[in-house]
Amino acid sequence: MNLKSQVEWALHCCAILAGLPEGRYLSTKALAEFHGLPKEYLSKALQGLSQAGLVNTTLGPTGGYRLARMPAELTFLDIVEAVEGKSRTFICNDIRANNPCRPAGFCEEGPCAIARIMWEADEAWREKLRSVKLSDLVETLSKDIPRDLWKSSFEWVLDRAG
Amino acid sequence: MNLKSQVEWALHCCAILAGLPEGRYLSTKALAEFHGLPKEYLSKALQGLSQAGLVNTTLGPTGGYRLARMPAELTFLDIVEAVEGKSRTFICNDIRANNPCRPAGFCEEGPCAIARIMWEADEAWREKLRSVKLSDLVETLSKDIPRDLWKSSFEWVLDRAG
DNA sequence: GCCAATAGGGATATTCTATGTCCTTAATAG
DNA sequence: CTATTAAGGACATAGAATATCCCTATTGGC
Numbered sequence: 180m181n182l183k184s185q186v187e188w189a190l191h192c193c194a195i196l197a198g199l200p201e202g203r204y205l206s207t208k209a210l211a212e213f214h215g216l217p218k219e220y221l222s223k224a225l226q227g228l229s230q231a232g233l234v235n236t237t238l239g240p241t242g243g244y245r246l247a248r249m250p251a252e253l254t255f256l257d258i259v260e261a262v263e264g265k266s267r268t269f270i271c272n273d274i275r276a277n278n279p280c281r282p283a284g285f286c287e288e289g290p291c292a293i294a295r296i297m298w299e300a301d302e303a304w305r306e307k308l309r310s311v312k313l314s315d316l317v318e319t320l321s322k323d324i325p326r327d328l329w330k331s332s333f334e335w336v337l338d339r340a341g
Numbered sequence: 342m343n344l345k346s347q348v349e350w351a352l353h354c355c356a357i358l359a360g361l362p363e364g365r366y367l368s369t370k371a372l373a374e375f376h377g378l379p380k381e382y383l384s385k386a387l388q389g390l391s392q393a394g395l396v397n398t399t400l401g402p403t404g405g406y407r408l409a410r411m412p413a414e415l416t417f418l419d420i421v422e423a424v425e426g427k428s429r430t431f432i433c434n435d436i437r438a439n440n441p442c443r444p445a446g447f448c449e450e451g452p453c454a455i456a457r458i459m460w461e462a463d464e465a466w467r468e469k470l471r472s473v474k475l476s477d478l479v480e481t482l483s484k485d486i487p488r489d490l491w492k493s494s495f496e497w498v499l500d501r502a503g
Numbered sequence: 504g505c506c507a508a509t510a511g512g513g514a515t516a517t518t519c520t521a522t523g524t525c526c527t528t529a530a531t532a533g
Numbered sequence: 534c535t536a537t538t539a540a541g542g543a544c545a546t547a548g549a550a551t552a553t554c555c556c557t558a559t560t561g562g563c
Contacts, residue, residue, distance in 0.1 A: 180342055180343065180344050180345070180425060180430055181342065181428075181430060181431075181432055181520095181550090182342050182430050182431050182432070182459075183342070183549095183550065183551085184432070184434060184550085184551080185550090185551090186431070186459075187431070187432070187433065187434060187436065187455065188436070190455045190459075191436060191437070191455065194455070204509095206508085206509065206510090207509080207510075208508090208509085212441065213439075213440060213441065214436045214437075214439055214440075215436060215438075215439025216436065216439075217551085217552065217553080219552075219553060219554075220551065220552050220553080222510075222511080222512095223512090223551095223552090225510085226510080226511065226512075229510080229511085236509090236510060236511090237509080237510085237559090237560075237561095238508085238509050238510055238511090238558075238559040238560045238561090239507085239508060239509055239510090239559060239560025239561045239562090240507065240508040240509065240560075240561055240562070241508085241509085241560085241561060241562090242508070242509040242510065242559085242560065242561085243509075243510085244510090255458060255459075255462075263342060266343075268342055268343055268344050268430075269343075269344050269348070269349070270343055270344070270346070270349070271349065272346060272349060274349065274350070274353060274376045274377060274378065275353070275376075276377075277375075277376055277377025277378075278375060278376075278490070278494060279374065279375065279497065280490060280493040280494045280497050281490060282490075285490070287485070287486075289485075292478060292481040292482050292485050293349065293352045293353065293356070293478065296417060296470075296473050296477075296478065297344075297348075297352075297417075297470075299469060300417075300466045300467075300469040300470045301466070303465045303466055303468070303469040304462050304463070304465055304466040305462075306465070307461060307462040307465040308458075308459075308462045311458050315458075316454060316455065316458065319454040320454050323449070323451075323454055324449070328440070328442060328443060328444075328447070331442040332440060332442045335441065335442050341508095341509090341561085343521095343549095345520095345521065345522085346521085346522080347521090347522090366538095368537085368538065368539090369538080369539075370537090370538085379522085379523060379524080381523070381524060381525075382522065382523050382524080384539075384540080384541095385522095385523095385541090387539085388539080388540065388541075391539080391540085398538090398539055398540090399530090399531075399538080399539085400529075400530040400531050400532090400537085400538050400539055400540095401530065401531030401532045401533090401536090401537060401538055401539090402531075402532050402533075402536065402537045402538065403531085403532060403533090403537085403538085404530085404531070404532085404537070404538040404539065405538075405539085406539090503532085503538090
């Protein structure tokens with residue numbers, strides 16, 4: 180059970196977009212080059228962000244992506260769900276219905292107890308991701324990344340932002 | 342990103358095994374029939390439980406599986422990890438290393454900030470599963486399941502337990 | 504108006520995992 | 534001795550993840 184690598188890509192891309200000056204856009208090409216990713220496939224992840232309304236896009240040269248909200252208004256969960264989907268990790272196939280002792284036509288009400296517990300764990304996972312904002316990530320990165328690298332990366336991005 | 346259906350199977354099987362009288366065993370065949378599952382494939386899940394030390398097995402007619410510990414000493418996490426594995430859902434491919442601004446040979450220390458956050462969410466998921474015991478499940482099921490069905494299921498299992 | 508670059512998205516190929524089946528081996532109860 | 538079991542290896546199938554390619558409409562700069 181692994182998350183798509185696109186989730187990782189989307190998070191890194193959002194971190195970059197968070198540093199973009201207001202009103203400017205960064206293209207898939209630039210994001211792919213910066214992260215060493217296949218441009219066409221990364222594009223699918225970015226389309227996911229776009230369809231979820233997390234980013235705005237514009238066409239043409241100088242076109243690309245920018246965040247649709249402030250980094251403090253974007254959670255990890257928003258980004259993860261935009262790419263990975265909102266479905267739960269535990270799928271209940273209701274195998275209790277196969278119990279040979281079950282009276283014919285009998286139907287238990289409500290979801291299986293096992294599913295309820297597994298779904299609570301899924302919700303704990305989501306709740307954790309919901310509690311972390313993109314702005315928190317940027318703050319952490321600004322401490323983690325050496326000042327020189329941070330600065331040169333910012334300039335690299337600005338050079339390519341339309 | 343879905344858990345294997347084997348996880349669901351293993352949890353249901355453990356719930357049944359929890360009701361088995363001390364010293365008796367229940368076969369794959371009986372567990373598969375009770376849940377309407379393919380016997381050979383369910384066997385793989387049960388082998389996972391066995392390898393993790395959660396159940397004991399014995400061979401021959403009257404052979405099968407029984408819990409290796411009391412239901413209060415078995416957590417959902419134990420069972421889930423025995424079947425699904427212990428790996429995290431988020432795989433960090435360290436794409437920050439592709440940053441074109443990076444000095445040659447430069448190597449950031451420690452895991453990426455994004456990975457750390459995603460791993461915290463994974464840990465929240467595990468922590469929730471760790472907090473639920475098999476005995477909790479049995480207690481819930483005993484309330485959920487109509488008394489008649491509970492009783493007849495128990496007898497069905499006892500008939501087949503070696 | 505024209506050209507180049509862009510996002511969007513459909514079609515297709517490839518690889519990997521999950522799912523499921525089949526068969527052999529060793530152990531065990533009756 | 535026989536029937537039944539768990540363990541596990543080999544193999545087949547289905548579906549998802551991971552790409553790649555191509556076409557379309559839009560847009561900015563000339």
